[in-house]
Amino acid sequence: MNKRFVLTLILGYLTAGIIWLVGGAWVIYHFKLQHTVAGLDLALAIKNISFLLISVVSLIYIINNHYSRLLTKQNLLNRQLTNSKTSLKELLNTYEHVMKATNDVIWDYDITTNQLKWLGGYKEVFGYDSPDELMVKDAFWNMYRVHEDDREETINSFNEFLKNKELKWSAEYRYLCKDGSYKHVSDRGYLILNDKGEPLRMLGAMQDIDVRKKYGLQLEAQNQKLKDIAWLNSHEIRRPLCNMLGLIPLIRTNANDEAALPQLINYLETSAIELDETISRINSQISN
Template sequence: MRNAPLKMAGLCSLFVVISINSYLLFKIDSRPENLLLTGSLIILCGAFALLLIASGWPARRSPQFEHLFNEYPIPMWVYEKATLRFLSVNNAAIQKYGYTRKEFMELTLRDIRNPEDVPLFIENAAERCNGTDYRGIWRHRKKDGTNFFVEIYSLPAMYFGKNARFIMAKDVDAEMRASREARELGIRYELLAQATNDAVYDKNLVTNTVTWNRGLSDLFLYHDQNDTDLVQWWQQNIHPADHARIMISLETVIATGSNYWSEEYRFRCANGSYKHVVDRACIIYEDNVPFRMIGMIQDIDKHVKQARQLEEQNKTLKEIAWINSHEIRRPVVSILSITGLFDKSNQDMHLNSQLMEWLHESTQQLDDIIHKIEHKVKKLG
C-alpha cells in the first residue's frame, strides 16, 4: 500500500481527536442523544479507517482487511459509481438485508429501495457523491419487502481500478420511529389543548416539570401561578383524603410499565373549594424508564353531584315505597276492622264509644304517615 505510514499516522491522529472530543462531550453533557452522537463519531472513525485501507487496496486484498471488512458488525459494501452495482458486501449486510452474497452481486443500489424513492436517490447520488464524503438518512428495503431507516456514511474509493464508493449503513429505524411518534404526539397534544376546555398537561417525569393549557385557569381559576409548572404543585392540590390513593395508583402503573393511567379524585381550586375530576394520561417510556406523561383533567363535579342527588332520590323513593307497603297498611287495616264492629242499631253505646276512640287513634296514625310521605316527597323536589 502506497504511503501506508502516512495514512496510518493520519488515522491515529483522527482517532485521537474524535476520542477526545467524544470524551469531553460526554463529560459535559451525558444525555442519551449525546451518547448516540458519541457512538456515531466512533463508528465514523471506524468507517474512515476502513476507507483509508480500502482506498489503497492492491489487486489482491490482504487477509487482515478481508476479515475486518466481513466481520464488522455494521452493514457495509462497496459499489461501482457508474453502474451502482454492488462490488462487495460484508456479512452484516447479508444478514440485515436477507440477500445472499451471490444475489447481492446481481443487484444495484436501486434494488434496496422502494421504487418511489429511486428518483430522489439517483439525483442525490449525482449531486452529492462526486468524490466527497456524504452522510444522510435514507429508507432501505430488505429482500422480504420490509422498510427501515438507515444512516449512510459514504466515502470515495478505488476498487480493483474501478471508481467506487465505500458505504456503511447504520440502522436508525427505532430512533426515527420514536422521533416521528414523539413529533406526532406533540402535534396531537397541541391540537387537543386548543380544542378542549379541559385541563391538558404535559409532565416531564425526569425534571418533574409540567406544562398546562388554558384549561387550568378556566376550570380551577389559577392564573399565572409560577409554581404550577411543578409536578409537586399538582400533588399538593389533590384532596388529602384522595392523595395517598392517587399516588399509590400512579406508582403502581409506572412500576408495571403500563402506558395508560386513569383515576377520579378531588382537586383544589384557587378559591379553596374542591372539584371532582377524572384524570386520564398516557405514559411514555424510553429504555423502560418513564420520562413523559401527557394527560387531561376533566371536571366531573356537576355529574358527581347529580349522581349523588339521584342516589339520594332513589333512596327516598325506596323509603316511600316501604312506607306505602308497610306503615300505611297498619292503620288502614285497623280502620277497616273497627268500622266493621260498630253496632248499627246503637243498642251497645259503650262498644260504639270505644270503637270511636280506636278509630280516632288509627286515623291519627294514618295522618302522621301521610305527613311523613309529604315531607319525603318535598325532599325529592
C-alpha cells in the same frame, strides 16, 4: 463556510498545484536537456500563468456552485419551516377550540425531574394563572390540591400504575380550585417509556365532571328518597290502614253497645292520626 468543504478545497488546490507546477517544470526541464529549443523559459512562465488563471476560475466555479447548493437547501428549509409554522398555528387553533369544547385540562409530567406542567385549560377550569401555580416542582407526589379524602387512594393508584409500567391510567377525585371550592374531575394519563422501557414522561387530560357528578349524586339521593317513600307506603301506611279496615266491621257490629263503641272509636281515631302523620312525613320528603 463549512470547515470540511474549506479543508477539501485547500487539499485539492495544493494537490493540483503540486502536480501542475512541479510535474510541468520536470517535463520542461527534461525536454530542455534533450532538445535545444528556444522559448522553453517562456513556456514555463505560460504554464505558471495558465495554472493561476485556471485555478482561480475553478475556485470561483466550485465556491459558487457550493453556495448555490447551500442557498437552494436553505430556501427548501425555509419553505419547510414556513409550512411547519403554518401547520403548527392551525394545530394550536384546533387545540384551543377543542379545549374550549371539552373543558379538558392538559398536563405534562416529567418523571425523571418530578416536574408537572399545566399546558392549557388550567385557568379556565380551576382559576390558577400565576407562573408558580402553572408549574409544580418536586411536589407532584404530595398531590396537595387533591381533596384529602381522595388523596391517598389517588397517590396509591398512580404509584401502582408506574410500578407496573402500564400505558394508561385513570382516576376520579375532587380537585381544589383557587376560590377554595372543589370540583369533581376525571383524570387520564398516558405513559411514555424510554429505549430501556423505563417510565420517562406522562401526558394527560383532566376533565371537569363536577356538574355530571353532582347530578349523579343528586339522582342517588332522590332514588334513596323514593325507596324510603316506597317503604313508608308499604309498611307505615299499610299498618294503620289495616287497623282501620279491621275496626270498621267491629263498629258496625257493636253499634248498639254503649260500652264497647267509644273504645272502638278511640282505636279508629288513633289509627287515623297515625295514618295522617305518615302521610305528612311522605309529603315532607317529597317537598325536600
